Amino acid sequence: MFSQISTRQFSSSARNAYKVTVLGAAGGIGQPLSLLMKLNPKVTQLSLYDLRLGKGVATDLSHIPTNSTVTGYGPENDGLATALKGSDVVLIPAGVPRKPGMTRDDLFNTNASIVRDLAKAAAENCPNASLLIISNPVNSTVPIVSEVLKSKGVYNPKKLFGVTTLDVLRSSRFLSEVVGTNPANETVTVVGGHSGVTIVPLLSQTKHKDLPKEQYDALVHRIQFGGDEVVQAKDGAGSATLSMAQAGARMAGSVLKGLAGEADITEPTFIDSPLFKSEGVEFFSSRVTLGPEGVKEVHPLGTLSSVEEEMVATAKETLKKNIQKGIDFVKANP
Numbered sequence: 001m002f003s004q005i006s007t008r009q010f011s012s013s014a015r016n017a018y019k020v021t022v023l024g025a026a027g028g029i030g031q032p033l034s035l036l037m038k039l040n041p042k043v044t045q046l047s048l049y050d051l052r053l054g055k056g057v058a059t060d061l062s063h064i065p066t067n068s069t070v071t072g073y074g075p076e077n078d079g080l081a082t083a084l085k086g087s088d089v090v091l092i093p094a095g096v097p098r099k100p101g102m103t104r105d106d107l108f109n110t111n112a113s114i115v116r117d118l119a120k121a122a123a124e125n126c127p128n129a130s131l132l133i134i135s136n137p138v139n140s141t142v143p144i145v146s147e148v149l150k151s152k153g154v155y156n157p158k159k160l161f162g163v164t165t166l167d168v169l170r171s172s173r174f175l176s177e178v179v180g181t182n183p184a185n186e187t188v189t190v191v192g193g194h195s196g197v198t199i200v201p202l203l204s205q206t207k208h209k210d211l212p213k214e215q216y217d218a219l220v221h222r223i224q225f226g227g228d229e230v231v232q233a234k235d236g237a238g239s240a241t242l243s244m245a246q247a248g249a250r251m252a253g254s255v256l257k258g259l260a261g262e263a264d265i266t267e268p269t270f271i272d273s274p275l276f277k278s279e280g281v282e283f284f285s286s287r288v289t290l291g292p293e294g295v296k297e298v299h300p301l302g303t304l305s306s307v308e309e310e311m312v313a314t315a316k317e318t319l320k321k322n323i324q325k326g327i328d329f330v331k332a333n334p
C-alpha cells in the first residue's frame with residue numbers, strides 16, 4: 001500500500017513537485033522572480049544561477065519556510081550544468097536591460113550570445129524542460145533558442161515560450177485606469193510579439209470596445225510603449241523588473257499548472273506558431289492552452305476590428321525581420 005502511494009506521488013502525469021531554475025537569478029528581474037517562485041507551492045526545488053551572487057540570493061531565499069530547497073550556483077565547478085540538470089521549467093532573465101534612448105533591438109548584440117550559450121547548456125542538461133525566455137529582444141531571442149535546440153536535436157516547439165505576459169498585465173492595468181474599473185476584472189488578449197508595434201492588444205474583444213478614438217489610440221500606444229515609461233523613470237538604471245517578475249511568475253505558474261494537468265490554463269505567449277507560418281512568420285504570440293506536454297492548443301486570433309487587422313499586418317512584417325535576425329545569428333555564430 002505504502003509503495004503504491006509513493007509510486008503515484010512520483011508518477012510524471014500526476015506530479016505536483018517541480019524543479020524550477022532561474023538563469024540570471026541575481027539580476028533586477030531574477031531576484032524578485034526567484035522570490036515569487038519560492039512562494040509557489042508547486043516548486044519543490046528552486047535552482048538559481050548567475051555569473052555573480054547566485055549563491056547569496058539562494059541562501060537568502062532558503063530561509064523562507066516554504067516547501068522547497070533552494071540552491072545557488074555560479075560559473076565555477078560546472079555550476080550551470082548542475083543548476084540545470086533535472087529541471088522541469090527554466091526561466092531566463094539573463095542579459096542586459098535598456099537605457100533611455102535604446103530600443104530592445106539595441107540589446108541584440110549583447111544578449112544574443114548570452115541566450116545562445118544558456119540555451120546550449122539547457123539542451124545538454126535538461127532537454128525536456130519548458131524554457132521561458134525573458135531576455136530581450138524576445139522577438140529574436142526565442143528564435144535563437146529554437147535554432148540552438150534544433151542544432152542539438154532536442155527542439156520541442158511545445159516547450160519554448162517567449163514571455164509576453166507583462167504586456168498582458170499592463171493592458172489590464174492601463175485599460176482599467178481609462179475606464180475606471182478594477183484591473184483584476186479586466187482581461188486583455190495581447191498578440192504579436194514583444195516590442196513596440198509588434199505588441200497588439202485586442203481591445204475589441206473586451207467589454208470596452210467602444211472607446212472614443214483618441215482615448216483608444218492613446219491606450220494602445222501606452223500598452224505598446226509601456227516599457228519605455230519604466231526605462232525613462234529609472235533614468236539609466238534599467239527597465240521593468242518588479243512588474244516583470246510578477247509577469248514571469250504568473251507565466252511560470254501557468255506552465256506548471258499545465259504540466260500538472262490542471263484544466264483550461266491559458267496565457268498569451270510568443271511561440272513557434274502555426275497561425276501565420278504560411279506567410280513566413282514562424283513565431284507569433286496568441287492565446288495558448290497549456291497542458292502536461294507544454295503547448296496543448298494554439299488559439300486563433302478571433303474576430304478583429306479593422307484597426308486591429310492593420311496592427312497585426314504591421315506586427316507580422318516587423319516580426320519576420322526580428323525572427324530572421326535571430327536565426328541568422330545562430331547560423332553565423334553557432
Ligand SMILES: NC(=O)C1=CN([C@@H]2O[C@H](COP(=O)(O)OP(=O)(O)OC[C@H]3O[C@@H](n4cnc5c(N)ncnc54)[C@H](O)[C@@H]3O)[C@@H](O)[C@H]2O)C=CC1
Nearest residue numbers: 024026027028029050051094095096097134135136166244
Ligand atoms: N520579456 C519582458 O517582458 C522583459 C524583458 N526584460 C529583459 O530581461 C533582461 C534582464 O533584465 P534585468 O534583470 O533588469 O537586468 P539586470 O542587469 O538587472 O540582470 C541581469 C542578470 O543577468 C546576469 N547575467 C548576464 N549574463 C549572464 C550569463 N551568461 N549567465 C547567467 N547570468 C547572466 C547578470 O549577472 C545579472 O545579474 C534584459 O534583457 C531585459 O531587457 C526586462 C523587462 C521585461
Ligand SMILES: O=C([O-])CC(=O)C(=O)O
Nearest residue numbers: 098136166227228239240
Ligand atoms: O522595455 C524594456 O526594455 C523591458 C521590457 O521588455 C518591458 O518593460 O516590456
